[in-house]
Amino acid sequence: MDLKLKIEGVRKSYGSVRALNPISVDVPAGEFLTLLGPSGSGKTTLLQILSGLVVPDDGAIWIDEKLATHLPPSQRDIGMVFQNYALFPHMTVAENIAFPLQMRGMKSADIAPKVRRILEIVQLPHMADRFPRELSGGQQQRVALARCAVYEPPIILMDEPLGALDKNLRDQMQLEIIHLHKALSTTILYVTHDQEEAMAMSDRICLMKDGQIEQIGTPRDLYRAPRTEFVANFFGRSNVFKCTVKNRFENTVLLDAPIGPMIATNSSREEEARKGQDVSVVVRPEDVRFLKDNESADNEIVVNLRQRVMTGATTRYLAESKDNTPIEILSFSSTGTLTVGDECRVGWSKENVTIVR
Amino acid sequence: MSVARSQGGLVAGVGRGEQLNLRSFRNRPALSLLPLVPAWVFLLLFFALPLIFVTGASIFDESGALSLQNFVRLVETPVYWRILLNTLDIAFWTACITVVVGYPLARMLASGERSGTSFLMIAIMVPLWTSFLVRALAWMLVLSRYGVINSTMLSLGLLDTPARLVNNYPAVLLAMVHGMLPLAVLTMYSVMQNIDPALSRAASTLGARSGNAFWRVYFPLSLPGVASAWLVVFVSALGTFIVPVLLGSPREMMIAGSIVEQINNNFNWGFAGALTVMLLGATLLVYLVFERTLGSSVLSGGAVSAATGSGRSGRIQQRIRPLGGRILAFVGAVTVHFEKILDSILGQRQAGSGLLLKITAWLLVAFLILPVVFVIPVSFSEDRFFSWPPVGFTTEWFATYFTSTVWMQATLNSVLFAFVSAIASMVIGIPAALVLARRSVPMRALLMMLVLMPIVLPNVIVAVGLFYIFAYVNMVGTIWAIIIGHTVLNLPYVIITVMAVLKNYDVRLDHASWTLGAGKLQTFRLVTMPILRAGITAAFLFAFVRSFDDLSIVLFLGAGQLSTLPLQLWSTALVGIDSTLAAVSTVIFGAVCIVVIVAIRIGSKK
Numbered sequence: 001m002d003l004k005l006k007i008e009g010v011r012k013s014y015g016s017v018r019a020l021n022p023i024s025v026d027v028p029a030g031e032f033l034t035l036l037g038p039s040g041s042g043k044t045t046l047l048q049i050l051s052g053l054v055v056p057d058d059g060a061i062w063i064d065e066k067l068a069t070h071l072p073p074s075q076r077d078i079g080m081v082f083q084n085y086a087l088f089p090h091m092t093v094a095e096n097i098a099f100p101l102q103m104r105g106m107k108s109a110d111i112a113p114k115v116r117r118i119l120e121i122v123q124l125p126h127m128a129d130r131f132p133r134e135l136s137g138g139q140q141q142r143v144a145l146a147r148c149a150v151y152e153p154p155i156i157l158m159d160e161p162l163g164a165l166d167k168n169l170r171d172q173m174q175l176e177i178i179h180l181h182k183a184l185s186t187t188i189l190y191v192t193h194d195q196e197e198a199m200a201m202s203d204r205i206c207l208m209k210d211g212q213i214e215q216i217g218t219p220r221d222l223y224r225a226p227r228t229e230f231v232a233n234f235f236g237r238s239n240v241f242k243c244t245v246k247n248r249f250e251n252t253v254l255l256d257a258p259i260g261p262m263i264a265t266n267s268s269r270e271e272e273a274r275k276g277q278d279v280s281v282v283v284r285p286e287d288v289r290f291l292k293d294n295e296s297a298d299n300e301i302v303v304n305l306r307q308r309v310m311t312g313a314t315t316r317y318l319a320e321s322k323d324n325t326p327i328e329i330l331s332f333s334s335t336g337t338l339t340v341g342d343e344c345r346v347g348w349s350k351e352n353v354t355i356v357r
Numbered sequence: 358m359s360v361a362r363s364q365g366g367l368v369a370g371v372g373r374g375e376q377l378n379l380r381s382f383r384n385r386p387a388l389s390l391l392p393l394v395p396a397w398v399f400l401l402l403f404f405a406l407p408l409i410f411v412t413g414a415s416i417f418d419e420s421g422a423l424s425l426q427n428f429v430r431l432v433e434t435p436v437y438w439r440i441l442l443n444t445l446d447i448a449f450w451t452a453c454i455t456v457v458v459g460y461p462l463a464r465m466l467a468s469g470e471r472s473g474t475s476f477l478m479i480a481i482m483v484p485l486w487t488s489f490l491v492r493a494l495a496w497m498l499v500l501s502r503y504g505v506i507n508s509t510m511l512s513l514g515l516l517d518t519p520a521r522l523v524n525n526y527p528a529v530l531l532a533m534v535h536g537m538l539p540l541a542v543l544t545m546y547s548v549m550q551n552i553d554p555a556l557s558r559a560a561s562t563l564g565a566r567s568g569n570a571f572w573r574v575y576f577p578l579s580l581p582g583v584a585s586a587w588l589v590v591f592v593s594a595l596g597t598f599i600v601p602v603l604l605g606s607p608r609e610m611m612i613a614g615s616i617v618e619q620i621n622n623n624f625n626w627g628f629a630g631a632l633t634v635m636l637l638g639a640t641l642l643v644y645l646v647f648e649r650t651l652g653s654s655v656l657s658g659g660a661v662s663a664a665t666g667s668g669r670s671g672r673i674q675q676r677i678r679p680l681g682g683r684i685l686a687f688v689g690a691v692t693v694h695f696e697k698i699l700d701s702i703l704g705q706r707q708a709g710s711g712l713l714l715k716i717t718a719w720l721l722v723a724f725l726i727l728p729v730v731f732v733i734p735v736s737f738s739e740d741r742f743f744s745w746p747p748v749g750f751t752t753e754w755f756a757t758y759f760t761s762t763v764w765m766q767a768t769l770n771s772v773l774f775a776f777v778s779a780i781a782s783m784v785i786g787i788p789a790a791l792v793l794a795r796r797s798v799p800m801r802a803l804l805m806m807l808v809l810m811p812i813v814l815p816n817v818i819v820a821v822g823l824f825y826i827f828a829y830v831n832m833v834g835t836i837w838a839i840i841i842g843h844t845v846l847n848l849p850y851v852i853i854t855v856m857a858v859l860k861n862y863d864v865r866l867d868h869a870s871w872t873l874g875a876g877k878l879q880t881f882r883l884v885t886m887p888i889l890r891a892g893i894t895a896a897f898l899f900a901f902v903r904s905f906d907d908l909s910i911v912l913f914l915g916a917g918q919l920s921t922l923p924l925q926l927w928s929t930a931l932v933g934i935d936s937t938l939a940a941v942s943t944v945i946f947g948a949v950c951i952v953v954i955v956a957i958r959i960g961s962k963k
Contacts, residue, residue: 052872074873079872082869084865087869088888090887099883100874147873
């Protein structure tokens with residue numbers, strides 16, 4: 001796949017505040033890449049640098065292998081969907097959508113059918129002559145998408161476009177954006193602070209923190225193989241144990257944790273784990289199993305159940321080990337009839353222990 | 358200053374990222390401040406410099422030697438002390454009464470019941486935009502010996518001989534309150550508009566009866582508006598001369614009136630300068646007192662909120678908290694007590710206070726509108742002078758107006774001056790407003806003060822000052838002198854109105870337009886301008902009306918060679934209350950009604 005967008009050592013400071021440490025990312029054509037992170041992590045700054053609204057202090061932006069660092073926004077041929085939609089209040093829906101086509105010098109005879117087609121795609125054909133303020137939030141969102149998609153920009157930037165919508169509408173719009181991404185086969189850079197949204201939509205996720213990239217990879221990578229404690233905690237819930245590397249035999253690492261000895265299996269990261277080093281390990285709650293009397297696991301401990309939270313299909317148990325380390329366990333609600341106060345044996349396999357920084 | 362704070366609001370409103378964008382687009386900071394220069398130079402030259410000249414001139418005697426002669430004369434003549442005290446006394450009571458009377462009206466306007474408000478708005482906007490002079494003339498009709506009240510009372514047999522209702526203190530106060538009421542209502546309204554109605558509801562869910570909810574929640578929040586309104590009215594009243602001269606006796610003479618007298622009758626410019634300095638001093642003293650006790654935001658807020666609706670201050674609440682809080686708690690408790698009694702009588706909650714507010718507000722609307730309405734039938738009366746009831750029917754007075762070259766020339770001049778000065782203040786003001794609202798400007802506070810001062814000082818001061826410098830360059834009595842004078846008065850309003858409009862403008866619309874492929878100029882033409890159009894039109898109309906309505910500038914800078922409609926009305930009224938005045942007033946009133954109704958229609962469609 002050819003490279004659509006290349007971000008090379010891009011840096012930005014506002015006064016003494018470093019908004020973006022030097023960052024480099026390559027985006028292949030057709031990818032849906034999400035910039036994810038808490039507020040202040042630099043994701044919006046990066047997006048604005050890409051759109052041309054902000055000029056970076058240093059570094060370079062390549063669009064289609066052409067240098068674009070100092071190109072004004074109007075000449076980059078990228079689309080941007082804004083958080084508050086930024087629909088022009090004095091223009092109708094159709095006029096809003098026609099705007100980018102007019103800016104590209106298209107004849108009005110050619111514009112009309114394009115506007116009609118895109119309105120059908122976003123399912124608002126009867127709204128063409130309404131003004132933005134006469135539409136609901138979800139409808140405005142669709143018009144914003146349509147306005148951006150109508151000129152088929154090779155790259156679309158989206159800045160928390162679903163932030164203002166309620167949960168149900170958000171889920172629905174997520175599907176529509178994915179659909180649009182497939183239909184137009186464009187490259188999308190999507191900013192959000194909602195990890196579920198990122199997981200659901202992205203080909204790859206770029207998790208940012210304090211102006212730096214914490215980890216970049218597929219949603220599965222970030223969930224199953226987090227490289228840092230921050231990543232592990234950002235995606236779903238996790239049990240984090242501080243421990244010391246006791247020994248290593250090829251693929252297997254022996255660890256000393258407050259809850260007792262632990263055994264982990266090899267993943268790329270564990271090459272770095274040296275004997276005697278202090279590390280953290282992550283065990284996902286759904287990987288912790290309740291063990292029947294005749295069952296055993298690579299890692300086993302006895303815990304006391306403190307709390308039980310039934311969330312539907314799954315039930316979350318908060319337990320405590322003998323040395324008072326809290327442990328979270330997630331299991332299907334259909335299994336077991338455990339109650340608070342019970343003492344039970346839980347365990348997890350060595351493949352499910354991830355060593356993180 | 359509240360303008361500085363509204364700038365803060367702009368920045369906060371568009372979010373951190375956007376603010377930073379603007380910064381990164383400013384490649385050449387010195388060049389980007391260029392649009393400020395015309396406004397800045399204009400105000401320095403035609404506002405700051407004249408003030409310095411007046412102050413300077415007042416410390417020279419007739420021979421041109423440095424002396425305090427003028428001030429000595431001021432201090433030694435008891436009559437000027439009395440005039441100063443009169444001025445302060447009338448301005449003080451006008452402000453107090455206007456604010457109290459206007460409060461329910463503003464409250465009702467802010468309560469936003471759809472059916473009534475747009476009529477209410479018209480009822481307030483029409484008097485606001487109808488010349489102060491026309492309204493003073495209307496009061497002469499109502500109060501004079503053969504006026505509405507006396508004639509009605511006589512015919513009803515309630516009086517045997519006409520009562521003396523005019524040329525006294527109450528008449529001056531009444532007309533002053535009537536004149537200032539719209540301004541005060543709009544100032545208070547602009548603050549009340551921003552009070553979240555949910556707060557009162559929250560108070561009632563917390564167990565507050567409506568009396569307590571009002572006095573302990575709504576009223577304290579509306580206080581900044583009350584303070585601003587009081588200040589605006591007080592300062593405007595300080596500089597008034599129309600009402601005291603037309604409706605008062607020599608005992609109600611105010612400073613501005615005696616300045617006019619010194620110049621028009623005695624041609625004593627040095628002494629007029631001294632009086633002007635006295636008025637300036639009194640005004641600044643009031644601001645100082647306000648600033649010390651309530652914080653500077655009221656100062657600018659007062660002037661600004663009238664035009665823009667942005668004059669809030671948390672400091673007032675802080676100031677009143679220790680003592681005022683307890684007083685309000687007491688008042689609330691008393692009100693609730695009465696409420697309970699009312700409830701037990703009516704057996705129904707809320708009926709009392711809501712109805713009372715409505716009745717009060719409609720009575721006030723009648724008070725605002727009626728005097729001017731009485732003028733209309735009089736303009737068709739066959740009687741040669743203002744009298745009530747009208748006699749017969751004639752269009753003679755209209756014919757006189759439309760066929761008289763003097764009146765027509767005056768009208769044409771008015772329209773011309775208003776149009777040109779409104780355009781000029783837009784051309785100078787809009788670029789300055791764009792820069793002031795969107796960029797960080799060095800010495801912003803100083804610049805904003807220069808912008809605000811012409812609004813917060815009585816017009817007479819500006820007029821006298823300009824006379825001094827135009828006399829030097831021999832420009833008194835020229836069209837340009839008057840247009841420049843009007844532009845000085847209009848420019849601040851244009852700048853502040855446009856800044857307020859920009860404050861509500863979402864910069865992301867510009868960004869969206871850029872990313873969609875529009876260049877900077879295209880974006881300005883196709884996106885920014887159309888969205889701001891309503892606000893800019895309002896600024897233009899406001900400037901036009903202010904200039905059309907002005908008497909002070911023309912009186913001093915016209916030098917008897919140039920006349921405008923207000924000046925012609927004024928000089929005619931000084932001679933006698935000719936019925937032609939009624940015809941002219943009717944024409945002005947009709948024109949204002951049409952403009953206001955059209956403007957509100959357009960506004961409500963938006």
